[in-house]
Amino acid sequence: xxxxxxxxxxxxxxxxxxxxxxxxxxxxxxxxxxxxxxxxxxxxxxxxxxxxxxxxxxxxxxxxxxxxxxxxxxxxxxxxxxxxxxxxxxxxxxxxxxxxxxxxxxx
Numbered sequence: 001x002x003x004x005x006x007x008x009x010x011x012x013x014x015x016x017x018x019x020x021x022x023x024x025x026x027x028x029x030x031x032x033x034x035x036x037x038x039x040x041x042x043x044x045x046x047x048x049x050x051x052x053x054x055x056x057x058x059x060x061x062x063x064x065x066x067x068x069x070x071x072x073x074x075x076x077x078x079x080x081x082x083x084x085x086x087x088x089x090x091x092x093x094x095x096x097x098x099x100x101x102x103x104x105x106x107x
Contacts, residue, residue, distance in 0.1 A: 020060050
């Protein structure tokens with residue numbers, strides 16, 4: 001099993017942030033209507049693009065929250081598994097007094 005280091009996560013997180021910002025820029029640029037000639041239509045276009053931008057930001061924040069919770073749960077699961085393996089190792093090497101008594105080595 002391969003362990004993910006913190007520096008790798010920071011690097012992929014920065015790539016994800018860059019991708020989100022570029023995507024947001026393109027979505028906001030595409031959603032604007034450049035053929036409108038009246039100021040009323042331009043004002044409506046900016047308002048709708050603002051709403052679209054807000055929706056995109058909320059969706060990206062939602063994905064980020066899900067990724068963060070998933071990462072936290074994965075790390076918690078790893079710690080639990082590691083603790084279980086450590087307990088099994090300790091149990092394997094602990095002295096078993098009952099076995100010595102049964103074999104007659106100790107009273």
